Amino acid sequence: MIHQRISLLTVGAVNVKDLRSFYQKLGWEETESSSDEYAVFKTAGVLLSIYPQEELERDSGLQFSAGGYKAISFSINVNEPQEVDQAMEGIREAGAEIIKEPHEAFWGGRIAYFADPEKNLWEIAWNPSSVFDERGAMLDF
Incomplete structure (x- = not known):
């Protein structure tokens, strides 16, 4: 079974500092891991991260x-x-385009990438420091 939840939304930014500043101006609360190189904002059940576009390209292998x-x-x-691999099996069966097979991430987790029919990029991720609430919403990592 694939979990029916979106826990982290990552936007590839050309200029992380400027985009971070915009969300700060909205009054959005950040996590302690935020910086001008990588920012994470708390939202209602989903974390919004702002990540350098070139790093997202490197991570996923896409341009x-x-x-x-x-x-x-x-x-x-x-x-x-192991849920990363299990989820990707179901995703493959559903006909998604597999972008990057499950693998160990440089930051200590396990990740894989796929694209939906509209070419939206999805990541399945296990982060050893993730914290979830009773509903499965990500609270922090």
């Missing part, structure tokens, strides 16, 4: 351009590392 993949990825965070 973003007009009319193609967008510089944004939706993340489904799971409870255990």
Whole structure:
């Protein structure tokens, strides 16, 4: 079974500092891990992260351009590392385009990427420091 939840929304930004400043001006609360290089904002059940577009390209192995993949990825965070592989099996069966097979991430977790029919980029991720509430909403990492 694939968890029906969106836990982290990542926007690939050309200028993280300026985009972070915009959300700060809205009065949005950030997590302690935020900086001008990578910012994370708390929302109602979903964390919004702002990540350098070139790093998102490196992580996913894709190059973003007009009319193609967008510089944004939706993340489904799971409870255990093996759930990344299990989720990708179901995603493959549903006919999604597999972008990057499950693998160990440089930051200590396990991730994989796929694209939906509209070429929106999705990540399945296990982060060893993720904290979820009783509903499965990500609270922090």
